[in-house]
Amino acid sequence: MPDFSYESELREQGYKTICGVDEAGRGPLAGPVCAAAVILPYSCVIEGLNDSKKLSGKKRELLYDIIIKKAVSFSIAYGALEEIEKYNILNATYIAMNRAINGLSVKADFALIDGNRAPKDIRIPCETIVKGDMKSASIAAASILAKVTRDRLLLEYDEKYPEYGFKNHKGYGTKEHYESIKKFGVCDVHRLSFLKNVIK
Numbered sequence: 001m002p003d004f005s006y007e008s009e010l011r012e013q014g015y016k017t018i019c020g021v022d023e024a025g026r027g028p029l030a031g032p033v034c035a036a037a038v039i040l041p042y043s044c045v046i047e048g049l050n051d052s053k054k055l056s057g058k059k060r061e062l063l064y065d066i067i068i069k070k071a072v073s074f075s076i077a078y079g080a081l082e083e084i085e086k087y088n089i090l091n092a093t094y095i096a097m098n099r100a101i102n103g104l105s106v107k108a109d110f111a112l113i114d115g116n117r118a119p120k121d122i123r124i125p126c127e128t129i130v131k132g133d134m135k136s137a138s139i140a141a142a143s144i145l146a147k148v149t150r151d152r153l154l155l156e157y158d159e160k161y162p163e164y165g166f167k168n169h170k171g172y173g174t175k176e177h178y179e180s181i182k183k184f185g186v187c188d189v190h191r192l193s194f195l196k197n198v199i200k
Helices: 005-012 059-069 081-087 089-102 139-162 173-185
Strands: 018-024 033-039 075-077 109-113 124-129
Touching: 005 018, 005 075, 005 109, 005 124, 005 139, 018 089, 018 139, 033 089, 059 139, 075 089, 075 139, 075 173, 109 139
Parallel strands: 018 109, 109 124
Antiparallel strands: 018 033, 033 075
């Protein structure tokens, strides 16, 4: 379970305001990529906090509300569909992460980032942690905010484009999703660069 071990080590080095950063939506065929940055009170206890992928949708929604109430500061940002198509998904993810970090109302002096690559142009010191959402409480909190925010957006897409079943697969490349694309074509929230082998 994620805890404050990484944050504790950084506090011993003199850092005071540490944010966790994670993204949701790098792999789907539709919609933007979403990133969140979260600063939690030191050693804040949030029961059930974990990697968002290991939680049910209902549990994520409950934890989302708790996190935004307890956080010292949080910020959620997107790498837009147009940015994914123009710069590629990795660079769009960096854009979203930097926007989230820079959008914090309380400025962080260090960022713990899920994964093995830090965003380009990040303005503060940082450390990347592979599977960080399973290790750092701050990153786990960010993973939940990013996942819930993006899932809510996909539910809005489902209302606009019910034929694609976005509420079921949240834009990921399931059999249902591919079949609906073949039947109805693409819509304006699809990532065309992800569908080159599907669209003939």
